[in-house]
Structure formats: structure tokens, C-alpha cells
Amino acid sequence: MSYTEKHENISKEDWMNRLEGLHIQRADMNKLIMNYLVTEGFKEAAEKFQQESGISPSMELDSLDDRIRIRDAIQSGRIQEATALVNQLHPELLDNDRYLYFHLQQLHLIELIRNGEIEEALHFAQEQLSEAGESDPTVLNELERTLALLAFEEPKKCPFKDLLHPTHRQKVASELNAAILKMENRESTTPKLSNLLKLILWAQDELDKKKIKYPKMSKLANAVIDSPK
């Protein structure tokens, strides 16, 4: 199919018209939103949304409580509390996923560094983390980056400052959340909405690879579509 030679560049207007022509069911959208709220642990929002939309959640809302507490603990930097909660809830989870366990410990180390508790940080790293780096080179790499934070006067401005950024906490919290959902044999461990967004990124990537010009969605957060360049 000599499609690529023949096609003309599509204008943004045409593109938007085509998009307008597609019809998405409201019920489907509501289900996606409910799935997001329930997976990520927004219990009150899920309850309210259930009242307002009539969509029932895919799991008992009370079962969200544990995950909410764990996520809260991580977002507030209380990593060891979060770890204890997970161990109570699912004793085998961290034993089976050593990499996740390492990430939790790494986050605790980061919190110690963030609070300026350098001695405790070094002590913790020596006692708990030095062995982890021995068997797995990836882990060793991440451990080295974390400890490098100690070498700088102002860690927030160093090359590894991403570790101190709040998004890192969120990343670990999501990782743990997904692992818990998997342990509970839930259907999806990440919100289906994120899969949809990934599909958009993938499709755009494929088009880019073939050097096709099209109106691209440059920012997912506000779904802004640019004119083709």
C-alpha cells in the first residue's frame, strides 16, 4: 500500500472534525473514572462519584482503607510505618519483590538525608542496604546515586536531585499500590485510564517513526492538540 506517498498533510481542523465525529459513551467514561478513583485509593471521591453517577465500584470501598493508609504514610515520608503496614497486610509481598523492598528502603534513606540526619543515614545505609547492592548491579547503581546526595552541600541542586523531588515519593507509592493490588488478585493493578494514555503516546510514536505529519497531542495533561508542523 503506497499510502505514505499518496497522503496529503491533514490539517488540524480536519483532524478535530474527525475526532468530534467519534462518539464515546458517557457510561464508559464514568467507569474509567471510577476505576481510576478506586485503584488509586480515593475513597471519599469514589463514594461521592458513586452517588452522583450511579456507577458501582469494582471493589468494596472499605478494602481501600488499607491502601489509603499506606499511601498516606509514604507521601508523608513515614516509610517504615508504611513498610510495617504492608507486612501486616500481605506478609509475603516484600519477600517476593525484593526490588520493591529496596525502593522502600532507599526512600527511607532519602528521607533521613532530607531531614539532615546524616549520621543515621550512614548508619542505616551500612546496616540495611550494603548487602542489597552486592547481588544486583542495577540496585548498586541506584544505591550509589542515593548515597551521592550526601556528598553535596546542597543536595537539592545536585545532579541527583530528582530523588528528593516529591514525584519520587509518588512513584514508589504507586509501585507499592500496584503490588498490593496484584497480591489481592485484582483485575487491574494500574488505572485503565493510564493504559489509554499510553496508547495515545504509542500511536503517536509509531506515526513519528514513519515521519508522518499529523496534529500531535503535545501535552497529555490538558489534551492540547497542536497544528501539524
Next chain:
Amino acid sequence: MMPIQLKAEATVTLGSLAKGTEDHIKALVDMGVVPVLIAGLGSDEVKLIEACLRCLRTIFEFSCAPVGLICQDENLPLRLLSLIPHSVSNQVCVATILAAGCKTAENQNLLCRQEAVPALAALLCSPHYKVQMPSLRCLANMCFQNQKVSAIVATSSFGGKSVPDLLVGLMARDKPSEMQMGAARCITYMHRAGAVSAEDPKILYRTLPCLVRLCKKDRPCEERVTAAETLAYLTEVDTELQRLASISNHLVPTLAELLHYQPEPSHTQAVQLTPSQTAQRLEQEVKTAQDMKQAAFRAFASLGANDEDIRKKIIETDNLMDHIVSGLQDPSQRVRLAAVRCLHSLSRSVQQLRTTFQDHSVWRPLMQLLQGASDDILTVASSTLCNLLLEFSPSKEPILESGAVDLLCGLTRRQDPALRLNGIWALMNMAFQAEQKIKSQILHALGTDQIFRLLSDPEVGVLMKTLGLLRNLLSTKPHIDHIMGLHGNQIMQ
């Protein structure tokens, strides 16, 4: 803390320790942790039971674990089965534990008596992959070489579908390949135990194609090995299955690919390995290569067992005979055994013997193999030699030069009747229409005393072949004269 909660916490800690290395498991087992955990299953406390089950499941995944304890007390499997309805975690653990404990025919019969089959059939229909997989393994272990249990499994059903139909469903192409493999293995065992016929469409149009597919080059190594071994077992005795398999989806070249396995070169590794990791990796690669060769040879041995055309096809595959010859000289004993079994199957082709085997100088490696071989290799190798000596073309020189006569005479003195039979049979074939000097060599090496001993052998087969040998030795007048001249006195007695 209440005592029972303390017990549960302690059990959870043991479970954590069990997630360590094999040494940790050994230490736990040596301390007698397994009977304690089993006792814990008798409690009413749900958390304690769950913790015990999980810890037991982890321990029993290792070969050093005392799996004999599972079926030793008849009440234990019963108790385990009763715990199934309580949670998904229980289901996973119970199925895994029962699969590990099902080793002997007594185990199989016990589990069957205790109604494990309906329970497992229900678990096959679970929406959770991690429940289905150990259930498949358990059913397969129960059916293996057990006619009674296989018959019961074949007629069991759940949700309106018979277990064989459920298994076929799990072999569908959209299922994960480990699941397809597990289901195919299970139904193969049921067939070999007589519960599913060779003409059943489930075997012909589902199981066989599934196994052939899983042998393909794009599948992971372990999977290809298991698929080829299972295929070898499936087609071992039925000629029609052998025929169907040999024309399925390029099976013969696919199996030949197993013999060409090359591990990935280390420069494609993304991560640097430590020296001990590299050593481990190399060891693993050697084992994988051996597994693949063994599996391929076994599959070819089965495929070529009964049909001349199939043997021809196999022998004519590029480089196959070369691989068999190297296989006979492989450092690993199990590869040598598999290679000689393969050669044995192929040696049944009289027309091929004359040409192909000559070209590939199979003789020397075979003779080398026979020197100082273990008994199981010796039996198959001598049987192969027997067949190879049957061919009519003259060049038996290489065999004679490598000391075959003495070796075969030695076999006739062995305790094992199979070895004696092969020895005398091979000598008989060797003597057929042979030159005088060969006949003399045989007679001289064997000695008239041994011949007379063999004529009174308790095995009828041995006796018959000895008579056959005598007939061949004395087949022409000049030879008779010569032999009688040398040994006349003893013979007349």
C-alpha cells in the same frame, strides 16, 4: 499478645526466612519446622492456617523438602482439601503442596480416594492463573502412569465440562504458553495411561499441534525442552501418532534446531556480571545445551520407532547423523544414552543401514561407547550393534578391528539376560554369511565351553540365538570342515 496471634506472627517470620536461599530452607527443614507447620493446620485461626500454608508451600518448592510427609498421614490431604474454599491464597498453596506430595502410585491413589480430583477440576476453572497452574501440575502428577486415576480424571467434570475438555480449553493459543504446556502434559499422561485414546481429536488436533508449536525456535529454551520431551512420551508407542507428528508443521527440522542450540554471546549482555555470576551462567548454558540435545534425541527416537518412511526422513535431515555421532561421544552420560537410543530406533531401517550409517562412520563412536559403558547404555548400544550387524554389505572390518568380538563375547557372560541376549544375537548376525576368518575369530573368542553353557541358558531367547549362531557358523561345508577340525572333540561330546 494472645498466644495464637504470637504463633501466627512467628509462622509469618518463618515464612519470610523460607524466602531466602536453598541453604535457609535446608536449615529450616533440619530443625523440624515442617511437622510443626503441618500441626498448625489443625488450628481454627484463619491467619495461622494461612501463614502455615504459605510457609509450607515455599518450603515444598525445593527438592530437599520432606515431601513424603504430605501423604504420610492420610488425614493431611483431606484437611488441605477442606481449606480450599476459604481464600485464593489457600487454593494456590494447597494445590502446590499436593502437587509436590504426589510422587508415588500410593500417593496418587490416596489423593484420588480423598476426592482431590473434583476439587482440582474446580480449581482449573478459577479466574486466577496462579491457582490454575499448580492445579494442572497436580493433576498431571496424579495421572502419570496410573490407569485408574487417569480414568477417573477423564470422566470428571466441572461446570458442565469434562476435565479433558477443560484441558483442551487451557491449550488455546491465547493462553500463556506455560499453561498450554501444563495442559498438554496432563492430557498426554492421561493418554499414555490409557484414559484417552490415540484417535481422540483432543490428542490429534489439539495436543499434538500444541506440543509441536511449543518446540519452535522462538519459544524459550526450557519450554522447547519440555515440549520435545512430552512429544517423545506422547508418540513413543503409537505408529499413527508418530506418522501424524512427523508431518506436522515441520516438526523434524524444528527438532533438529534443538541440536543446533547456541547460547547467546555475552557481549549482548546489558549488565556486567561478577565472576561468580558468569560461572553460574556458563554452567546453566551447558546444562541447557545438554537438555536440548537429550530432548531432541528422545523425540527422534520415538518418531522413528516403527515407520520406515519416518526414519528415512529423519536420517536425511541435514547434519542429523553427525549430531548423533557427536552425541555418542558427548561428555554427559544422559546425552550419550539419549543419542544411542535414537540411533537404536533408526538402526531398524535395513535399507538405510547399507548407505547412511557407513557414510557417517557410526561404528567407531558406537564401539567406543560400548567400552566401559554403564548397563543402561550397554543394553541399548548392544541392541543397536545387533541391528547394525544385520546389514548385508561386507564392510564389517571396522567393527572387528575395534574389538567387537571380545566385547560381545563378554556380554554373553553377564548376569543380565538382556545383555546376554544382545551379545549372542549380535554374534549370530555377525556370523551370517561372513568370511571364514570372522567365523574363526568368533569361535575362538567365545570358546566351545561358553557355547555349551549358552545352550543351557535359562532364557529361551538366548538359547535360540545360540543355535542360530551355530547354524551360521556351520553354514558352508568348507567352514564346517575347518571348524570340526579345530574343535571336533569337544563338539562331539
